[in-house]
Amino acid sequence: MSRAADRLKVVLNHLDRSHGAVRASFTSAQNVSYHHHPQAFQYTFDTDLLTPEQRIAYEKDGFILIRNLVSDEDIDQFRKEFERICKREVKVPGLLVMRDVSIAKSEFVEGEKAVTKLQDFQEDPELFRYCTLPQILKYVKCFTGPNIMAMHTMLINKPPDTGKKTSRHPMHQDLHYFPFRPADRIVCSWTAMEKVHRENGCLVVLPGSHHGTLQEHDYPEWEGGINKMYHGVRNYNPDHPRVHLEMEKGDTVFFHPLLIHGSGMNQTKGFRKAISCHYASSDCYYIDVKGTTQENISNEVKELAAKKYGVDDTISFQDTWALRGRLVQGERTSM
Ligand SMILES: CCCCCCCCCCCCCCCCC(=O)SCCNC(=O)CCNC(=O)[C@H](O)C(C)(C)COP(=O)(O)OP(=O)(O)OC[C@H]1O[C@@H](n2cnc3c(N)ncnc32)[C@H](O)[C@@H]1OP(=O)(O)O
Ligand SMILES: Nc1ncnc2c1ncn2[C@@H]1O[C@H](COP(=O)(O)OP(=O)(O)OP(=O)(O)O)[C@@H](O)[C@H]1O
Ligand SMILES: O=C(O)CCC(=O)C(=O)O
Numbered sequence: 001m002s003r004a005a006d007r008l009k010v011v012l013n014h015l016d017r018s019h020g021a022v023r024a025s026f027t028s029a030q031n032v033s034y035h036h037h038p039q040a041f042q043y044t045f046d047t048d049l050l051t052p053e054q055r056i057a058y059e060k061d062g063f064i065l066i067r068n069l070v071s072d073e074d075i076d077q078f079r080k081e082f083e084r085i086c087k088r089e090v091k092v093p094g095l096l097v098m099r100d101v102s103i104a105k106s107e108f109v110e111g112e113k114a115v116t117k118l119q120d121f122q123e124d125p126e127l128f129r130y131c132t133l134p135q136i137l138k139y140v141k142c143f144t145g146p147n148i149m150a151m152h153t154m155l156i157n158k159p160p161d162t163g164k165k166t167s168r169h170p171m172h173q174d175l176h177y178f179p180f181r182p183a184d185r186i187v188c189s190w191t192a193m194e195k196v197h198r199e200n201g202c203l204v205v206l207p208g209s210h211h212g213t214l215q216e217h218d219y220p221e222w223e224g225g226i227n228k229m230y231h232g233v234r235n236y237n238p239d240h241p242r243v244h245l246e247m248e249k250g251d252t253v254f255f256h257p258l259l260i261h262g263s264g265m266n267q268t269k270g271f272r273k274a275i276s277c278h279y280a281s282s283d284c285y286y287i288d289v290k291g292t293t294q295e296n297i298s299n300e301v302k303e304l305a306a307k308k309y310g311v312d313d314t315i316s317f318q319d320t321w322a323l324r325g326r327l328v329q330g331e332r333t334s335m
């Protein structure tokens with residue numbers, strides 16, 4: 001059977017399962033088209049890259065793991081640049097260096113051992129190269145379409161837990177931080193910079209949780225302290241099946257911004273490293289979060305931005321994003 005016919009067969013099976021009710025109206029394969037069933041694929045575009053199975057998996061689970069997508073050479077270069085930044089050999093405009101709350105409150109620690117996260121590295125050409133890697137953008141396009149903005153960049157250096165469990169990241173939905181929509185045109189790429197497993201606190205996801213809505217987020221009531229802005233979902237179902245995403249260096253997971261995820265404690269002596277970027281279609285639009293569950297994070301971000309950029313707090317939540325977003329493909333149409 002031809003490749004096209006193969007794809008059609010898998011898609012038909014998917015339609016069968018997800019649209020049993022409309023199934024009766026199909027008389028032959030020729031009747032199946034987007035126009036009849038715009039809901040069949042809500043989360044992905046057909047760009048000839050994802051196999052039908054992969055598309056269906058993302059629709060169903062809200063994430064897809066691609067093995068060995070980023071080369072060791074590239075990752076080693078990102079790691080070197082990270083070290084240069086920690087040693088203050090380079091100064092990057094707009095970069096936020098975040099320390100773990102329990103490390104910040106204990107003795108003075110120098111260099112990369114103090115750093116839990118670099119945020120907003122869009123002005124560092126070497127790290128930002130990650131966001132422009134063609135093999136990443138090829139996948140991103142399946143979720144965002146052709147006009148692509150890199151909205152948020154992070155290098156996470158999850159420290160060995162100090163015993164206070166502050167190295168955990170509570171379960172959350174990234175959309176909580178974003179005043180733009182539609183959610184389905186936003187995707188995160190997260191690449192392991194070394195082997196990540198349960199011991200060093202790999203990502204933990206609740207498959208299918210992206211089918212739900214944005215939940216209320218707040219600081220969890222954890223005794224040992226919680227890092228600034230690490231909000232968690234208030235009431236997620238503890239019985240929802242979870243998947244621990246164990247990954248090798250270079251493996252990359254793409255996930256939906258409503259997918260509930262977090263990461264456990266790092267119980268090893270090493271710093272667990274990952275690099276990530278949140279992409280959005282530049283056709284997305286900003287929303288006003290006033291009166292919504294996002295108002296709490298909006299206030300925190302505005303306060304931080306006012307301090308960081310030395311502006312007053314009339315800077316809007318949307319502005320903080322418009323300032324940081326960078327076009328990486330196509331045209332900057334709206335964002
Ligand atoms: C436009 C501006 C930037 C916008 C921010 C980005 C928004 C997030 C977008 C994320 C979208 C992606 C999707 C989800 C991601 C989820 C996240 O990762 S959210 C986490 C991101 N969080 C941050 O980036 C935190 C930002 N960091 C800071 O604000 C600062 O690092 C700081 C925590 C305020 C500390 O800075 P500084 O004042 O320079 O530090 P110190 O002088 O050493 O300490 C002062 C004070 O603060 C305590 N402290 C230090 N580190 C932390 C910490 N990590 N958490 C909590 N508290 C901390 C420290 O102990 C001191 O306290 P004291 O009581 O005064 O002694
Ligand atoms: N009390 C809690 N409230 C909310 N989230 C939590 C809580 N405890 C852990 N988490 C979060 O749950 C996720 C998974 O944590 P963790 O890896 O410890 O899971 P686990 O199922 O206990 O796995 P393991 O047995 O490997 O430790 C992380 O995001 C973590 O931050
Ligand atoms: O522990 C991690 O690397 C995941 C962090 C995360 O989910 C986030 O920063 O949004």
Ligand SMILES: [Fe+2]
Nearest residue numbers: 172173174261
């Ligand atoms: Fe996240």
Ligand SMILES: [Mg+2]
Nearest residue numbers: 198263264265
């Ligand atoms: Mg655990």
